[in-house]
Amino acid sequence: xxxxxxxxxxxxxxxxxxxxxxxxxxxxxxWEVTAQVEGPQASGVKPTxxxxxxxxxxxKNPQKIVPAGNGECEIRDHKVQGNVxxxxxxxxxxxxxxxxxxxTFGETTYTGNSTLTVTRGDRTEKMVVRYAGKYVGxxxx
Numbered sequence: 001x002x003x004x005x006x007x008x009x010x011x012x013x014x015x016x017x018x019x020x021x022x023x024x025x026x027x028x029x030x031w032e033v034t035a036q037v038e039g040p041q042a043s044g045v046k047p048t049x050x051x052x053x054x055x056x057x058x059x060k061n062p063q064k065i066v067p068a069g070n071g072e073c074e075i076r077d078h079k080v081q082g083n084v085x086x087x088x089x090x091x092x093x094x095x096x097x098x099x100x101x102x103x104t105f106g107e108t109t110y111t112g113n114s115t116l117t118v119t120r121g122d123r124t125e126k127m128v129v130r131y132a133g134k135y136v137g138x139x140x141x
Contacts, residue, residue, distance in 0.1 A: 025083070025105065025106065025107050026054070026105060026107065026110075027107050027108055027135045028054060028055060028056050028139075029053070029054065029135055029136070029137060029138050029139055030051055030052070030053050030054075030135070030136040030137055030138065030139050030140065031051065031052050031053075031054055031133055031134065031135055031136060032049060032050070032051045032133065032134055032136050033049065033050055033051075033052065033131055033132070033133045034047050034048070034049040034131065034132050034133075035047060035048050035049075035129050035130070035131050036048075036129070036130045036131075037127055037128070037129050038127065038128045038129075038130065039125060039126060039127030039128060040125060041125060041127070042127060051136065053139035053140070054139075055139070072091050072092050072093045073089060073090070073091040073092075074089070074090050074091075075087050075088075075089055076088045076089065076090060083104055083105055083106065084102055084103070084104050084105075085102065085103050085105065085112075086100070086101065086102040086103075087100070087101055087102075088100045088101075089101070089114070089116075095118050095119065095120045096118070096119050097116050097117060097118040097119070098116070098117050099114050099115055099116035099117065100114065100115055101113060101114030101115070101129075103131065103133075105133075107135070108134065108135035109132075109133065109134050109135070110131075110132070110133040110134075111130075111131065111132050111133075112130075112131050113128055113129060113130045113131065114128070114129045114131075115127075115128050116128070116129065
């Protein structure tokens with residue numbers, strides 16, 4: 001699993017958890033999410049930013065907004081406590097990873113991070129992915 005896949009997983013997790021937990025408080029519309037990876041293998045990696053339109057139906061059913069990906073990752077232990085959402089993640093494949101994360105959200109912004117441990121052969125590496133989400137405006141047609 002390469003760094004791009006890490007970012008995809010992280011951004012997907014951010015979208016999944018924030019939409020699931022924030023249905024009453026999160027604003028419908030276009031959201032921009034930026035993920036920054038930090039760790040030994042992330043030197044020089046630039047932040048990744050994606051935009052995603054979230055409708056009221058998406059906010060009620062987050063499975064509709066999570067990219068299917070390659071089916072190697074599973075979100076577990078999803079918890080909501082006030083405006084904080086937390087989860088754990090397990091990914092299988094050539095470079096399996098485990099991780100935990102949390103997001104603190106509001107109506108028009110959120111911040112969070114995931115701590116990931118990836119196994120590559122006989123090496124184990126730790127990474128942190130930091131996210132920042134912000135409401136951009138109405139969804140584009």
